[in-house]
Amino acid sequence: MKIPYLERQPADVIHRYQSRKLRELLHYLQANSPYYRRVFAARNVDIDLIHTVDDLVYLPVTTKEDLQQHNADFQCVPRKEIIDFVNTSGTLGRPVTFGLTDNDLDRLAYNEFLSFTTAGATAGDVFQLMVTMDKRFMAGMAYFLGARKMGAGIIRAGNGLPGMQWNTIMELRPDILIAVPSFLLKMLEYATAHGIDPNTTSVSKVICVGENIRNAGFSLNALGERIVSKWDVALHSTYAATEMGAAFTECAAGQGGHHQPELLIAEILDDQDQPVPEGQPGELTITTLGITGMPLLRFKTGDICTRHTAPCSCGRHTQRIGPVLGRKKQMIKLKGTTLYPSAIFDVLNRMEFVKEYVVEVFNNELDTDEVVLHIHCGDTRNETAAAIKQHLQAALRVTPQIKFASAEEIRALQASVSLRKLTQFIDRRTQTPVLV
Ligand SMILES: [Zn+2]
Incomplete structure (x- = not known):
């Protein structure tokens, strides 16, 4: 699969594209979002003075607390246009509900299609989804939609149960697993106990969700090393959050998750909401592009990571996000x-x-x-x-x-x-x- 045109362009072309999309978003929020209309009025924000991505620093940030306190006011479309209701896991306070429109589900599928493509997957591959598909989680559905858009095969195995996962692997011969990496250790323990040799199975790649597999310098961390010492598979890290409806996924170079410039504007900020220099840790802050249901402006994710902008050997010129060092509050x-x-x-x-x-x-x-x-x-x-x-x-x-x-x-x-x-x-x- 060809890398999308925009992702192969120099930084200034991506910057111009994102600046245009940002202006469109601000007009959309002004017209449709009760929350942002109120915040813009209260802070005397004139959206016509915002011309480029560099002007983001003049706009207010959105916090998890804002989302919790004003959840309904973030919704930009009438309820009848919502197709799927998801929520955040709510480990810190109340969970937040997100309503996804038909457009947003298409965007989510496109995001995951690009994410899988970045990880080197193709239409001929079969994915085994080892994550929850229901319970209002976004991720499982996103993986399904992305694999569907790619034209790949999909086995919805669900989470847990190492024995069942191995049986499914033997029976249906998937090429790629989508799994939480620490669960792979449980599967490997089970394999050892039951005489299964993982290296004789069909699996060649794992898309690792929810946990780090790399150190800040991109070498595999202890978890990643323990997996590959027993199982000859390519590990690709992917990082995402419900609020962004998009993923940062590693290509074969394994040098950080690639940003998808069509779907998000990403900033790395300090506690004063100012950008930190490249390579320094800060809080990933995202502005969603192309979402109609519940778009967000400068949403502070709480995740601390670093940004890398040198062009990648895969041919993409998009910035990459290093492994999440931790939650800011942690x-x-x-x-x-x-x-x-x-x-x-x-x-x-x-x-x-x-x-x-x-x-x-x-x-x-x-x-x-x-x-x-x-x-x-x-x-x-x-x-x-x-x-x-x-x-x-x-x-x-x-x-x-x-x-x-x-x-x-x-x-x-x-x-x-x-x-x-x-x-x-x-x-x-x-x-x-x-x-x-
Ligand atoms: Zn790359």
Whole structure:
């Protein structure tokens, strides 16, 4: 498949295209969005003074709290035009409902078609979707629509159940899996226990959703390495959020997720909503293009990542987004070091004897952060705790407290904060840190 014309153009052509689309969006919001019309009036925003993407800094940002508090006012079309109702997972406060129009479903399909194309998929491929298709999630449906648009085969296996996934692989011979990477480790454990050799199966590629498989320098992280050490598959990371209705997906070069300039304007901002220099971490902030149901202007995703603009060896000139370092609200300040839970996960993932874990963070009496690692492994001796601490000290220069737990205790801890997903991070702080 040919790379779309726009994605092969130099940055200034993409900039002109996006600037025109931004002006169209502002007129659309002014005419159709009760929320943005009100905000523009209250802040004396004259949309005719916004000419290019560089002028975005003069426009207000949209936060998750704005979406929660004024959810209905963001909807730009009458209810009868909504085809599909999805919601965000709502791990922080109330979930937000998004209504997608016929146009938005076509856009979502186009997005995922381009995303799969970026990952090297073609019409002849068969995908095994190992994610939830229902429960008002957008992602599963997006993958289905994208594969459908591509003309590829689709097996809707759903999530979980390693045995069922292997049986499906043997029976229907998919080429590509769409899966949460840590679940692949469970599948590999199952394969070892049941005498299945993953390298004799039809699978050649995995599109990894929901978790990082790379370090900031784009090498595979511990999770990615553990997968490829047992299974000779190409891993492609993809990053997306319901609010953006679009994905950033890696090409074969594996140098960050490619931005899709037809669908989103992406900014990386600091706490003052100003762009950070290239290569520096900041909050990914997106403006949606082409959405009619619930378009968003400068939506702050809460995800911290970096931007890379050098042209990619695949031929695309689009900017790329490095692996998400963490959620802004999850940043931990521990004894003078700033880190994100994903860095701790990465160290724990390297130790095969650590079977399950939960990272719990508190404020202590000095109002700094205190981290407790709840760890389930076969071995609960003091020397094991010391070895884990040593690894953490070497990699992160911090040594959190370690508490050994049974698998049941880990489940109970996870269930105490969320029944919808198995979280590995529990934040009990009353104050959230500031990005500096
Ligand atoms: Zn590329």
